[in-house]
Amino acid sequence: AQSVSQHNHHVILSEAASLELGCNYSYGGTVNLFWYVQYPGQHLQLLLKYFSGDPLVKGIKGFEAEFIKSKFSFNLRKPSVQWSDTAEYFCAVKFSGAGSYQLTFGKGTKLSVIP
Amino acid sequence: ETGVTQTPRHLVMGMTNKKSLKCEQHLGHNAMYWYKQSAKKPLELMFVYSLEERVENNSVPSRFSPECPNSSHLFLHLHTLQPEDSALYLCASSQQGLHSGANVLTFGAGSRLTVL
Numbered sequence: 404a405q406s407v408s409q410h411n412h413h414v415i416l417s418e419a420a421s422l423e424l425g426c427n428y429s430y431g432g433t434v435n436l437f438w439y440v441q442y443p444g445q446h447l448q449l450l451l452k453y454f455s456g457d458p459l460v461k462g463i464k465g466f467e468a469e470f471i472k473s474k475f476s477f478n479l480r481k482p483s484v485q486w487s488d489t490a491e492y493f494c495a496v497k498f499s500g501a502g503s504y505q506l507t508f509g510k511g512t513k514l515s516v517i518p
Numbered sequence: 519e520t521g522v523t524q525t526p527r528h529l530v531m532g533m534t535n536k537k538s539l540k541c542e543q544h545l546g547h548n549a550m551y552w553y554k555q556s557a558k559k560p561l562e563l564m565f566v567y568s569l570e571e572r573v574e575n576n577s578v579p580s581r582f583s584p585e586c587p588n589s590s591h592l593f594l595h596l597h598t599l600q601p602e603d604s605a606l607y608l609c610a611s612s613q614q615g616l617h618s619g620a621n622v623l624t625f626g627a628g629s630r631l632t633v634l
Contacts, residue, residue, distance in 0.1 A: 407560070437622075446520055447608065447625040493561070497621060505573075506623065508561040 405430045405498045409509035416484055417517050424479040424512050426494030433499040436477040437506065438468055442490045450492070453477065464488070489516045521545040522626035524609050530632045531599065539594040539629045541609030548613060550592040551623065552584060555606040567592060599633045606630050 410425035428434065438450040451462025458470040468479045479492060494509040522543045531537050543550060549568035553561045566573040567586040574584070581603075585593040592609060610623040 412558070435621075439623075439625075446522075446627045447610075447623075448520070449622055449624075452622060495561075505563045505566065506561075506621070510558060510560050 405496070405507055407494055407496050407507050407509040409492075409494050409512050411512045412510070413513045413515070415515045415517065418486055419483050422479070422481040422484045422488070422514070424492055424494075424514070426477045426479065426509060428475050428477070428494075428496045428498075428507075430475070430496070430498050435497040436468070436470055437495040437497070438462065438466070438477075438479050439493045439495060439508075440490050441493065441511075447493070450479070484514070484516050486516045486518045488514060490514055520624050520626065522609055522611055522624050524607075524626035524629050526629060527627065528630045528632075530634065531596070532634050533599060533601075535599075536595070536597040538596065539607055539609075539631075541592040541594075541626055543590055543592075543609075543611040543624070545611060545613070545624060547611035547624070548589065549611060549621070550586060550589075551610040551612070552592065552594050553608040553610060553625075555608055555628070561608070564594075596631070599631075601633050604631055604633045 406429045408427045436453040439447045440450045441447045451460050453460045453470045461467045466481050470477050491511045491513045493511045495506040497506050525540045551566050552564040555561050564578045565584040581598050583595045606628040608628045609626040612621045612623050614621045
């Protein structure tokens with residue numbers, strides 16, 4: 404079955420540190436890739452997405468993600484985090500083929516940024 | 519506000535109660551979804567409605583029943599729930615059709631359900 408793995412459950416960083424959150428999926432076919440973010444007490448919202456083209460995609464608030472097809476990965480990065488980046492981050496994949504109507508989410512990574 | 523409104527935001531119910539969660543989207547989207555968000559678990563898709571079809575996750579117990587009277591409104595009817603059903607229930611909508619790869623979900627703030 405297709406699955407999405409986020410390696411870290413909880414990441415704690417100091418402000419200005421660099422961030423990389425891992426996301427891997429298990430599927431060899433065509434995928435569409437997403438990162439969603441959920442700030443404390445707020446709704447899930449789209450951070451960035453990849454459908455095709457340049458595998459390095461830029462999202463809101465200085466985030467970017469790189470699709471590496473050979474590694475089945477779509478890691479999220481930010482060069483310098485801020486306290487306001489404290490949130491939970493969810494990787495999601497839309498697989499092609501049967502069951503393609505749904506997004507498959509990872510378990511999420513909670514990011515805590517210490518001032 | 520995202521354009522997807524969920525009510526109530528918080529609900530406490532006993533195992534013998536019957537209640538409903540409501541979702542309304544003001545975006546003109548074509549598909550609506552119910553997701554269950556539990557701690558330390560991936561978001562679980564429960565039901566999807568679109569212009570073309572309804573899809574349900576076969577692992578969802580029958581004590582949850584969806585209703586979609588039109589493209590802007592979605593309900594989740596709850597009856598004889600169990601304590602393990604306590605979770606955040608998220609409604610989402612998308613502009614694209616059900617099988618479109620370009621489907622971007624817009625989520626509501628969720629309804630926090632506690633079953634005693």
